[in-house]
Amino acid sequence: MNYINDYITSFLGYLKDNRGYSETTITTYKIALKQMVEISEIYEENGLLIIDIKKYRMAIFKQNKKTISKKLSAIRSLSQYLFQIDIKNRVIGDDSIKTSKTLPKPIQKNHIDEAIKQANLIEKTILYMLFGLGLRISELSNVKLSDIGSSWINIVGKGDKTRELPLVQNVKDVIENYILVYKPKYYLLEVENKKFGVYHIRTTLKELFKKIGIKATPHQLRHSFASEMLNNGARITDVKELLGHSSLETTQIYTKLTDQTKLKNYLSSHPLCKVSHEHN
Missing domain, CATH: 1.10.443.10 (Intergrase catalytic core)
Structure with missing residues:
Protein backbone atom coordinates (compact mmCIF):
# COMPACT_ATOMS: atom_id res chain seq x y z
CA MET A 1 0.00 0.00 0.00
CA ASN A 2 2.14 2.80 -1.34
CA TYR A 3 -0.39 5.47 -0.39
CA ILE A 4 0.40 4.98 3.31
CA ASN A 5 3.82 6.49 2.55
CA ASP A 6 2.06 9.45 0.90
CA TYR A 7 -0.04 9.89 4.04
CA ILE A 8 3.11 9.82 6.19
CA THR A 9 4.83 12.41 3.99
CA SER A 10 1.77 14.66 4.27
CA PHE A 11 1.64 14.08 8.04
CA LEU A 12 5.30 15.02 8.53
CA GLY A 13 4.75 18.18 6.49
CA TYR A 14 1.77 19.03 8.71
CA LEU A 15 3.91 18.61 11.84
CA LYS A 16 6.53 20.97 10.44
CA ASP A 17 4.34 23.64 8.85
CA ASN A 18 1.30 23.66 11.14
CA ARG A 19 2.48 22.32 14.47
CA GLY A 20 5.98 23.79 14.50
CA TYR A 21 7.72 20.53 15.39
CA SER A 22 11.53 20.57 15.36
CA GLU A 23 13.53 18.82 12.65
CA THR A 24 14.81 16.38 15.29
CA THR A 25 11.30 15.35 16.32
CA ILE A 26 10.15 15.06 12.71
CA THR A 27 13.16 12.85 11.88
CA THR A 28 12.36 10.65 14.90
CA TYR A 29 8.75 10.29 13.75
CA LYS A 30 9.86 9.59 10.18
CA ILE A 31 12.19 6.76 11.24
CA ALA A 32 9.58 5.20 13.56
CA LEU A 33 6.84 5.33 10.93
CA LYS A 34 9.10 3.95 8.21
CA GLN A 35 9.98 0.99 10.44
CA MET A 36 6.32 0.51 11.28
CA VAL A 37 5.28 0.39 7.60
CA GLU A 38 8.01 -2.13 6.74
CA ILE A 39 6.96 -4.60 9.45
CA SER A 40 3.24 -4.02 10.03
CA GLU A 41 0.22 -5.30 8.14
CA ILE A 42 -1.69 -2.46 6.52
CA TYR A 43 -4.89 -3.08 4.59
CA GLU A 44 -8.44 -1.88 3.98
CA GLU A 45 -11.49 -3.54 5.45
CA ASN A 46 -15.08 -2.32 5.03
CA GLY A 47 -13.90 1.18 4.09
CA LEU A 48 -11.55 1.34 7.10
CA LEU A 49 -7.78 1.60 6.88
CA ILE A 50 -6.39 -1.05 9.23
CA ILE A 51 -2.89 -0.55 10.64
CA ASP A 52 -1.98 -3.76 12.47
CA ILE A 53 1.27 -3.14 14.35
CA LYS A 54 1.41 -6.33 16.43
CA LYS A 55 4.44 -7.63 14.48
CA TYR A 56 6.09 -4.23 14.85
CA ARG A 57 5.53 -4.35 18.61
CA MET A 58 7.20 -7.75 18.71
CA ALA A 59 10.18 -6.39 16.78
CA ILE A 60 10.78 -3.49 19.18
CA PHE A 61 9.80 -5.09 22.50
CA LYS A 62 13.43 -5.29 23.74
CA GLN A 63 13.89 -1.52 23.42
CA ASN A 64 13.49 0.61 26.53
CA LYS A 65 9.99 1.67 27.52
CA LYS A 66 10.42 5.36 26.73
CA THR A 67 11.66 4.58 23.21
CA ILE A 68 8.72 2.27 22.59
CA SER A 69 6.32 4.85 24.01
CA LYS A 70 7.68 7.55 21.66
CA LYS A 71 7.29 5.26 18.64
CA LEU A 72 3.73 4.39 19.60
CA SER A 73 3.03 8.10 20.08
CA ALA A 74 4.18 8.74 16.50
CA ILE A 75 1.80 6.05 15.22
CA ARG A 76 -1.13 7.37 17.26
CA SER A 77 -0.44 10.91 16.04
CA LEU A 78 -0.47 9.64 12.45
CA SER A 79 -3.81 7.92 13.13
CA GLN A 80 -5.30 11.14 14.55
CA TYR A 81 -4.03 13.09 11.54
CA LEU A 82 -5.65 10.59 9.17
CA PHE A 83 -8.98 11.15 10.92
CA GLN A 84 -8.51 14.92 10.48
CA ILE A 85 -8.18 14.45 6.72
CA ASP A 86 -11.21 12.11 6.67
CA ILE A 87 -9.29 8.83 6.41
CA LYS A 88 -11.08 6.49 8.79
CA ASN A 89 -8.62 4.09 10.36
CA ARG A 90 -7.96 1.71 13.18
CA VAL A 91 -4.63 0.88 14.81
CA ILE A 92 -4.39 -2.66 16.19
CA GLY A 93 -1.80 -3.49 18.84
CA ASP A 94 -1.04 0.01 20.13
CA ASP A 95 -1.74 -0.78 23.79
CA SER A 96 0.00 1.65 26.08
CA ILE A 97 2.94 0.69 28.24
CA LYS A 98 3.66 2.26 31.60
CA THR A 99 6.45 4.79 31.63
CA SER A 100 7.63 7.17 34.31
CA LYS A 101 5.49 10.30 34.21
CA THR A 102 7.21 13.57 33.34
CA LEU A 103 6.05 16.86 34.76
CA PRO A 104 3.80 18.98 32.54
CA LYS A 105 5.08 22.38 31.49
CA PRO A 106 2.63 25.16 32.34
CA ILE A 107 2.85 28.61 30.78
CA GLN A 108 4.07 31.27 33.18
Missing part, protein backbone atom coordinates in the same frame (compact mmCIF):
# COMPACT_ATOMS: atom_id res chain seq x y z
CA LYS A 109 1.31 33.53 34.44
CA ASN A 110 3.06 36.70 33.25
CA HIS A 111 3.12 35.29 29.69
CA ILE A 112 -0.60 34.53 29.90
CA ASP A 113 -1.31 38.07 31.15
CA GLU A 114 0.70 39.51 28.26
CA ALA A 115 -1.14 37.31 25.76
CA ILE A 116 -4.48 38.53 27.13
CA LYS A 117 -3.41 42.12 26.47
CA GLN A 118 -2.53 41.25 22.86
CA ALA A 119 -5.61 39.09 22.17
CA ASN A 120 -8.56 39.94 19.96
CA LEU A 121 -12.00 38.82 21.12
CA ILE A 122 -11.85 35.33 19.55
CA GLU A 123 -8.36 34.70 20.91
CA LYS A 124 -9.36 36.04 24.30
CA THR A 125 -12.40 33.77 24.46
CA ILE A 126 -10.31 30.70 23.61
CA LEU A 127 -7.66 31.70 26.15
CA TYR A 128 -10.17 32.34 28.94
CA MET A 129 -11.97 29.05 28.31
CA LEU A 130 -8.78 26.98 28.34
CA PHE A 131 -6.98 28.76 31.17
CA GLY A 132 -10.02 29.97 33.10
CA LEU A 133 -11.77 26.59 33.12
CA GLY A 134 -8.94 24.12 32.53
CA LEU A 135 -10.59 22.58 29.47
CA ARG A 136 -9.12 20.10 27.04
CA ILE A 137 -9.02 21.48 23.51
CA SER A 138 -11.56 18.89 22.30
CA GLU A 139 -13.91 19.89 25.13
CA LEU A 140 -13.76 23.54 24.11
CA SER A 141 -14.44 22.64 20.48
CA ASN A 142 -17.64 20.86 21.52
CA VAL A 143 -19.10 23.48 23.89
CA LYS A 144 -22.64 24.32 22.80
CA LEU A 145 -24.59 27.45 23.68
CA SER A 146 -27.08 25.22 25.49
CA ASP A 147 -24.26 24.06 27.80
CA ILE A 148 -23.77 27.57 29.17
CA GLY A 149 -25.84 28.66 32.14
CA SER A 150 -25.87 31.84 34.20
CA SER A 151 -23.37 30.54 36.76
CA TRP A 152 -22.32 27.10 35.50
CA ILE A 153 -21.21 25.43 32.29
CA ASN A 154 -21.63 21.76 31.37
CA ILE A 155 -18.55 20.14 29.83
CA VAL A 156 -18.57 16.77 28.09
CA GLY A 157 -15.19 15.14 28.67
CA LYS A 158 -13.51 11.83 28.02
CA GLY A 159 -15.84 8.86 27.85
CA ASP A 160 -18.76 11.27 27.35
CA LYS A 161 -18.68 12.07 31.05
CA THR A 162 -20.27 15.42 31.89
CA ARG A 163 -18.95 17.71 34.59
CA GLU A 164 -20.41 21.00 35.75
CA LEU A 165 -17.95 23.87 36.17
CA PRO A 166 -18.54 27.21 37.87
CA LEU A 167 -18.28 30.29 35.67
CA VAL A 168 -16.22 33.00 37.34
CA GLN A 169 -17.35 36.49 36.45
CA ASN A 170 -14.51 37.50 34.13
CA VAL A 171 -14.87 34.30 32.08
CA LYS A 172 -18.63 34.83 31.95
CA ASP A 173 -18.16 38.44 30.78
CA VAL A 174 -15.86 37.37 27.93
CA ILE A 175 -18.31 34.65 26.83
CA GLU A 176 -21.26 37.08 26.86
CA ASN A 177 -19.30 39.68 24.90
CA TYR A 178 -18.22 37.09 22.33
CA ILE A 179 -21.80 35.85 21.86
CA LEU A 180 -23.07 39.43 21.52
CA VAL A 181 -20.53 40.26 18.80
CA TYR A 182 -20.33 37.01 16.82
CA LYS A 183 -23.86 35.65 17.39
CA PRO A 184 -23.07 31.91 17.20
CA LYS A 185 -26.11 29.71 16.52
CA TYR A 186 -25.32 26.33 18.07
CA TYR A 187 -21.73 25.99 19.25
CA LEU A 188 -19.95 28.66 21.26
CA LEU A 189 -17.06 28.83 18.80
CA GLU A 190 -18.27 28.81 15.20
CA VAL A 191 -16.98 29.81 11.81
CA GLU A 192 -19.40 29.86 8.86
CA ASN A 193 -22.03 28.10 11.01
CA LYS A 194 -19.65 25.22 11.79
CA LYS A 195 -17.87 24.64 15.07
CA PHE A 196 -14.21 25.50 15.45
CA GLY A 197 -12.26 22.28 15.02
CA VAL A 198 -9.35 21.33 17.25
CA TYR A 199 -6.90 22.38 14.54
CA HIS A 200 -8.51 25.84 14.22
CA ILE A 201 -8.33 26.43 17.99
CA ARG A 202 -4.74 25.22 18.20
CA THR A 203 -3.64 27.44 15.31
CA THR A 204 -5.42 30.50 16.71
CA LEU A 205 -3.72 30.05 20.08
CA LYS A 206 -0.35 29.42 18.47
CA GLU A 207 -0.60 32.70 16.56
CA LEU A 208 -1.62 34.57 19.71
CA PHE A 209 1.40 33.46 21.72
CA LYS A 210 3.61 34.02 18.70
CA LYS A 211 2.79 37.72 19.12
CA ILE A 212 4.63 37.72 22.46
CA GLY A 213 7.48 35.56 21.24
CA ILE A 214 6.79 32.20 22.87
CA LYS A 215 5.49 28.79 21.79
CA ALA A 216 2.46 27.51 23.66
CA THR A 217 -0.13 24.76 23.29
CA PRO A 218 -3.73 24.54 24.50
CA HIS A 219 -2.86 21.70 26.85
CA GLN A 220 -0.20 23.83 28.53
CA LEU A 221 -2.97 26.25 29.50
CA ARG A 222 -4.80 23.37 31.15
CA HIS A 223 -1.60 22.60 33.06
CA SER A 224 -1.33 26.27 34.01
CA PHE A 225 -4.91 26.25 35.35
CA ALA A 226 -4.20 23.20 37.54
CA SER A 227 -0.90 24.56 38.83
CA GLU A 228 -2.33 27.99 39.64
CA MET A 229 -5.28 26.42 41.48
CA LEU A 230 -3.02 24.22 43.62
CA ASN A 231 -0.50 27.01 44.25
CA ASN A 232 -3.34 29.17 45.51
CA GLY A 233 -4.62 26.61 48.00
CA ALA A 234 -7.29 24.63 46.10
CA ARG A 235 -7.84 21.07 47.34
CA ILE A 236 -6.44 18.42 45.05
CA THR A 237 -9.76 16.54 45.08
CA ASP A 238 -11.53 19.67 43.82
CA VAL A 239 -8.94 20.19 41.09
CA LYS A 240 -9.41 16.54 40.06
CA GLU A 241 -13.14 17.14 39.57
CA LEU A 242 -12.59 20.42 37.72
CA LEU A 243 -10.16 18.77 35.29
CA GLY A 244 -12.36 15.73 34.78
CA HIS A 245 -9.65 13.28 35.82
CA SER A 246 -10.89 9.77 36.51
CA SER A 247 -7.95 9.07 38.82
CA LEU A 248 -6.43 11.20 41.58
CA GLU A 249 -3.03 9.82 40.54
CA THR A 250 -3.21 11.86 37.33
CA THR A 251 -3.92 15.06 39.24
CA GLN A 252 -1.10 14.36 41.68
CA ILE A 253 1.42 15.02 38.90
CA TYR A 254 0.60 18.71 39.40
CA THR A 255 1.40 18.55 43.10
CA LYS A 256 4.97 17.59 42.19
CA LEU A 257 5.08 20.63 39.92
CA THR A 258 3.83 22.97 42.64
CA ASP A 259 6.33 21.45 45.08
CA GLN A 260 9.10 22.34 42.63
CA THR A 261 7.76 25.88 42.35
CA LYS A 262 7.64 26.22 46.13
CA LEU A 263 11.20 24.89 46.40
CA LYS A 264 12.41 27.38 43.78
CA ASN A 265 10.72 30.27 45.61
CA TYR A 266 12.11 29.04 48.93
CA LEU A 267 15.65 28.85 47.61
CA SER A 268 15.42 32.28 45.97
CA SER A 269 14.29 33.90 49.24
CA HIS A 270 16.23 31.89 51.84
CA PRO A 271 18.83 34.11 53.57
CA LEU A 272 21.60 31.51 53.43
CA CYS A 273 20.94 30.87 49.73
CA LYS A 274 21.11 34.63 49.15
CA VAL A 275 24.43 34.82 50.95
CA SER A 276 25.80 31.92 48.95
CA HIS A 277 24.63 33.51 45.71
CA GLU A 278 26.18 36.87 46.61
CA HIS A 279 29.53 35.24 47.41
CA ASN A 280 29.49 33.44 44.07
Whole structure:
Protein backbone atom coordinates (compact mmCIF):
# COMPACT_ATOMS: atom_id res chain seq x y z
CA MET A 1 0.00 0.00 0.00
CA ASN A 2 2.14 2.80 -1.34
CA TYR A 3 -0.39 5.47 -0.39
CA ILE A 4 0.40 4.98 3.31
CA ASN A 5 3.82 6.49 2.55
CA ASP A 6 2.06 9.45 0.90
CA TYR A 7 -0.04 9.89 4.04
CA ILE A 8 3.11 9.82 6.19
CA THR A 9 4.83 12.41 3.99
CA SER A 10 1.77 14.66 4.27
CA PHE A 11 1.64 14.08 8.04
CA LEU A 12 5.30 15.02 8.53
CA GLY A 13 4.75 18.18 6.49
CA TYR A 14 1.77 19.03 8.71
CA LEU A 15 3.91 18.61 11.84
CA LYS A 16 6.53 20.97 10.44
CA ASP A 17 4.34 23.64 8.85
CA ASN A 18 1.30 23.66 11.14
CA ARG A 19 2.48 22.32 14.47
CA GLY A 20 5.98 23.79 14.50
CA TYR A 21 7.72 20.53 15.39
CA SER A 22 11.53 20.57 15.36
CA GLU A 23 13.53 18.82 12.65
CA THR A 24 14.81 16.38 15.29
CA THR A 25 11.30 15.35 16.32
CA ILE A 26 10.15 15.06 12.71
CA THR A 27 13.16 12.85 11.88
CA THR A 28 12.36 10.65 14.90
CA TYR A 29 8.75 10.29 13.75
CA LYS A 30 9.86 9.59 10.18
CA ILE A 31 12.19 6.76 11.24
CA ALA A 32 9.58 5.20 13.56
CA LEU A 33 6.84 5.33 10.93
CA LYS A 34 9.10 3.95 8.21
CA GLN A 35 9.98 0.99 10.44
CA MET A 36 6.32 0.51 11.28
CA VAL A 37 5.28 0.39 7.60
CA GLU A 38 8.01 -2.13 6.74
CA ILE A 39 6.96 -4.60 9.45
CA SER A 40 3.24 -4.02 10.03
CA GLU A 41 0.22 -5.30 8.14
CA ILE A 42 -1.69 -2.46 6.52
CA TYR A 43 -4.89 -3.08 4.59
CA GLU A 44 -8.44 -1.88 3.98
CA GLU A 45 -11.49 -3.54 5.45
CA ASN A 46 -15.08 -2.32 5.03
CA GLY A 47 -13.90 1.18 4.09
CA LEU A 48 -11.55 1.34 7.10
CA LEU A 49 -7.78 1.60 6.88
CA ILE A 50 -6.39 -1.05 9.23
CA ILE A 51 -2.89 -0.55 10.64
CA ASP A 52 -1.98 -3.76 12.47
CA ILE A 53 1.27 -3.14 14.35
CA LYS A 54 1.41 -6.33 16.43
CA LYS A 55 4.44 -7.63 14.48
CA TYR A 56 6.09 -4.23 14.85
CA ARG A 57 5.53 -4.35 18.61
CA MET A 58 7.20 -7.75 18.71
CA ALA A 59 10.18 -6.39 16.78
CA ILE A 60 10.78 -3.49 19.18
CA PHE A 61 9.80 -5.09 22.50
CA LYS A 62 13.43 -5.29 23.74
CA GLN A 63 13.89 -1.52 23.42
CA ASN A 64 13.49 0.61 26.53
CA LYS A 65 9.99 1.67 27.52
CA LYS A 66 10.42 5.36 26.73
CA THR A 67 11.66 4.58 23.21
CA ILE A 68 8.72 2.27 22.59
CA SER A 69 6.32 4.85 24.01
CA LYS A 70 7.68 7.55 21.66
CA LYS A 71 7.29 5.26 18.64
CA LEU A 72 3.73 4.39 19.60
CA SER A 73 3.03 8.10 20.08
CA ALA A 74 4.18 8.74 16.50
CA ILE A 75 1.80 6.05 15.22
CA ARG A 76 -1.13 7.37 17.26
CA SER A 77 -0.44 10.91 16.04
CA LEU A 78 -0.47 9.64 12.45
CA SER A 79 -3.81 7.92 13.13
CA GLN A 80 -5.30 11.14 14.55
CA TYR A 81 -4.03 13.09 11.54
CA LEU A 82 -5.65 10.59 9.17
CA PHE A 83 -8.98 11.15 10.92
CA GLN A 84 -8.51 14.92 10.48
CA ILE A 85 -8.18 14.45 6.72
CA ASP A 86 -11.21 12.11 6.67
CA ILE A 87 -9.29 8.83 6.41
CA LYS A 88 -11.08 6.49 8.79
CA ASN A 89 -8.62 4.09 10.36
CA ARG A 90 -7.96 1.71 13.18
CA VAL A 91 -4.63 0.88 14.81
CA ILE A 92 -4.39 -2.66 16.19
CA GLY A 93 -1.80 -3.49 18.84
CA ASP A 94 -1.04 0.01 20.13
CA ASP A 95 -1.74 -0.78 23.79
CA SER A 96 0.00 1.65 26.08
CA ILE A 97 2.94 0.69 28.24
CA LYS A 98 3.66 2.26 31.60
CA THR A 99 6.45 4.79 31.63
CA SER A 100 7.63 7.17 34.31
CA LYS A 101 5.49 10.30 34.21
CA THR A 102 7.21 13.57 33.34
CA LEU A 103 6.05 16.86 34.76
CA PRO A 104 3.80 18.98 32.54
CA LYS A 105 5.08 22.38 31.49
CA PRO A 106 2.63 25.16 32.34
CA ILE A 107 2.85 28.61 30.78
CA GLN A 108 4.07 31.27 33.18
CA LYS A 109 1.31 33.53 34.44
CA ASN A 110 3.06 36.70 33.25
CA HIS A 111 3.12 35.29 29.69
CA ILE A 112 -0.60 34.53 29.90
CA ASP A 113 -1.31 38.07 31.15
CA GLU A 114 0.70 39.51 28.26
CA ALA A 115 -1.14 37.31 25.76
CA ILE A 116 -4.48 38.53 27.13
CA LYS A 117 -3.41 42.12 26.47
CA GLN A 118 -2.53 41.25 22.86
CA ALA A 119 -5.61 39.09 22.17
CA ASN A 120 -8.56 39.94 19.96
CA LEU A 121 -12.00 38.82 21.12
CA ILE A 122 -11.85 35.33 19.55
CA GLU A 123 -8.36 34.70 20.91
CA LYS A 124 -9.36 36.04 24.30
CA THR A 125 -12.40 33.77 24.46
CA ILE A 126 -10.31 30.70 23.61
CA LEU A 127 -7.66 31.70 26.15
CA TYR A 128 -10.17 32.34 28.94
CA MET A 129 -11.97 29.05 28.31
CA LEU A 130 -8.78 26.98 28.34
CA PHE A 131 -6.98 28.76 31.17
CA GLY A 132 -10.02 29.97 33.10
CA LEU A 133 -11.77 26.59 33.12
CA GLY A 134 -8.94 24.12 32.53
CA LEU A 135 -10.59 22.58 29.47
CA ARG A 136 -9.12 20.10 27.04
CA ILE A 137 -9.02 21.48 23.51
CA SER A 138 -11.56 18.89 22.30
CA GLU A 139 -13.91 19.89 25.13
CA LEU A 140 -13.76 23.54 24.11
CA SER A 141 -14.44 22.64 20.48
CA ASN A 142 -17.64 20.86 21.52
CA VAL A 143 -19.10 23.48 23.89
CA LYS A 144 -22.64 24.32 22.80
CA LEU A 145 -24.59 27.45 23.68
CA SER A 146 -27.08 25.22 25.49
CA ASP A 147 -24.26 24.06 27.80
CA ILE A 148 -23.77 27.57 29.17
CA GLY A 149 -25.84 28.66 32.14
CA SER A 150 -25.87 31.84 34.20
CA SER A 151 -23.37 30.54 36.76
CA TRP A 152 -22.32 27.10 35.50
CA ILE A 153 -21.21 25.43 32.29
CA ASN A 154 -21.63 21.76 31.37
CA ILE A 155 -18.55 20.14 29.83
CA VAL A 156 -18.57 16.77 28.09
CA GLY A 157 -15.19 15.14 28.67
CA LYS A 158 -13.51 11.83 28.02
CA GLY A 159 -15.84 8.86 27.85
CA ASP A 160 -18.76 11.27 27.35
CA LYS A 161 -18.68 12.07 31.05
CA THR A 162 -20.27 15.42 31.89
CA ARG A 163 -18.95 17.71 34.59
CA GLU A 164 -20.41 21.00 35.75
CA LEU A 165 -17.95 23.87 36.17
CA PRO A 166 -18.54 27.21 37.87
CA LEU A 167 -18.28 30.29 35.67
CA VAL A 168 -16.22 33.00 37.34
CA GLN A 169 -17.35 36.49 36.45
CA ASN A 170 -14.51 37.50 34.13
CA VAL A 171 -14.87 34.30 32.08
CA LYS A 172 -18.63 34.83 31.95
CA ASP A 173 -18.16 38.44 30.78
CA VAL A 174 -15.86 37.37 27.93
CA ILE A 175 -18.31 34.65 26.83
CA GLU A 176 -21.26 37.08 26.86
CA ASN A 177 -19.30 39.68 24.90
CA TYR A 178 -18.22 37.09 22.33
CA ILE A 179 -21.80 35.85 21.86
CA LEU A 180 -23.07 39.43 21.52
CA VAL A 181 -20.53 40.26 18.80
CA TYR A 182 -20.33 37.01 16.82
CA LYS A 183 -23.86 35.65 17.39
CA PRO A 184 -23.07 31.91 17.20
CA LYS A 185 -26.11 29.71 16.52
CA TYR A 186 -25.32 26.33 18.07
CA TYR A 187 -21.73 25.99 19.25
CA LEU A 188 -19.95 28.66 21.26
CA LEU A 189 -17.06 28.83 18.80
CA GLU A 190 -18.27 28.81 15.20
CA VAL A 191 -16.98 29.81 11.81
CA GLU A 192 -19.40 29.86 8.86
CA ASN A 193 -22.03 28.10 11.01
CA LYS A 194 -19.65 25.22 11.79
CA LYS A 195 -17.87 24.64 15.07
CA PHE A 196 -14.21 25.50 15.45
CA GLY A 197 -12.26 22.28 15.02
CA VAL A 198 -9.35 21.33 17.25
CA TYR A 199 -6.90 22.38 14.54
CA HIS A 200 -8.51 25.84 14.22
CA ILE A 201 -8.33 26.43 17.99
CA ARG A 202 -4.74 25.22 18.20
CA THR A 203 -3.64 27.44 15.31
CA THR A 204 -5.42 30.50 16.71
CA LEU A 205 -3.72 30.05 20.08
CA LYS A 206 -0.35 29.42 18.47
CA GLU A 207 -0.60 32.70 16.56
CA LEU A 208 -1.62 34.57 19.71
CA PHE A 209 1.40 33.46 21.72
CA LYS A 210 3.61 34.02 18.70
CA LYS A 211 2.79 37.72 19.12
CA ILE A 212 4.63 37.72 22.46
CA GLY A 213 7.48 35.56 21.24
CA ILE A 214 6.79 32.20 22.87
CA LYS A 215 5.49 28.79 21.79
CA ALA A 216 2.46 27.51 23.66
CA THR A 217 -0.13 24.76 23.29
CA PRO A 218 -3.73 24.54 24.50
CA HIS A 219 -2.86 21.70 26.85
CA GLN A 220 -0.20 23.83 28.53
CA LEU A 221 -2.97 26.25 29.50
CA ARG A 222 -4.80 23.37 31.15
CA HIS A 223 -1.60 22.60 33.06
CA SER A 224 -1.33 26.27 34.01
CA PHE A 225 -4.91 26.25 35.35
CA ALA A 226 -4.20 23.20 37.54
CA SER A 227 -0.90 24.56 38.83
CA GLU A 228 -2.33 27.99 39.64
CA MET A 229 -5.28 26.42 41.48
CA LEU A 230 -3.02 24.22 43.62
CA ASN A 231 -0.50 27.01 44.25
CA ASN A 232 -3.34 29.17 45.51
CA GLY A 233 -4.62 26.61 48.00
CA ALA A 234 -7.29 24.63 46.10
CA ARG A 235 -7.84 21.07 47.34
CA ILE A 236 -6.44 18.42 45.05
CA THR A 237 -9.76 16.54 45.08
CA ASP A 238 -11.53 19.67 43.82
CA VAL A 239 -8.94 20.19 41.09
CA LYS A 240 -9.41 16.54 40.06
CA GLU A 241 -13.14 17.14 39.57
CA LEU A 242 -12.59 20.42 37.72
CA LEU A 243 -10.16 18.77 35.29
CA GLY A 244 -12.36 15.73 34.78
CA HIS A 245 -9.65 13.28 35.82
CA SER A 246 -10.89 9.77 36.51
CA SER A 247 -7.95 9.07 38.82
CA LEU A 248 -6.43 11.20 41.58
CA GLU A 249 -3.03 9.82 40.54
CA THR A 250 -3.21 11.86 37.33
CA THR A 251 -3.92 15.06 39.24
CA GLN A 252 -1.10 14.36 41.68
CA ILE A 253 1.42 15.02 38.90
CA TYR A 254 0.60 18.71 39.40
CA THR A 255 1.40 18.55 43.10
CA LYS A 256 4.97 17.59 42.19
CA LEU A 257 5.08 20.63 39.92
CA THR A 258 3.83 22.97 42.64
CA ASP A 259 6.33 21.45 45.08
CA GLN A 260 9.10 22.34 42.63
CA THR A 261 7.76 25.88 42.35
CA LYS A 262 7.64 26.22 46.13
CA LEU A 263 11.20 24.89 46.40
CA LYS A 264 12.41 27.38 43.78
CA ASN A 265 10.72 30.27 45.61
CA TYR A 266 12.11 29.04 48.93
CA LEU A 267 15.65 28.85 47.61
CA SER A 268 15.42 32.28 45.97
CA SER A 269 14.29 33.90 49.24
CA HIS A 270 16.23 31.89 51.84
CA PRO A 271 18.83 34.11 53.57
CA LEU A 272 21.60 31.51 53.43
CA CYS A 273 20.94 30.87 49.73
CA LYS A 274 21.11 34.63 49.15
CA VAL A 275 24.43 34.82 50.95
CA SER A 276 25.80 31.92 48.95
CA HIS A 277 24.63 33.51 45.71
CA GLU A 278 26.18 36.87 46.61
CA HIS A 279 29.53 35.24 47.41
CA ASN A 280 29.49 33.44 44.07
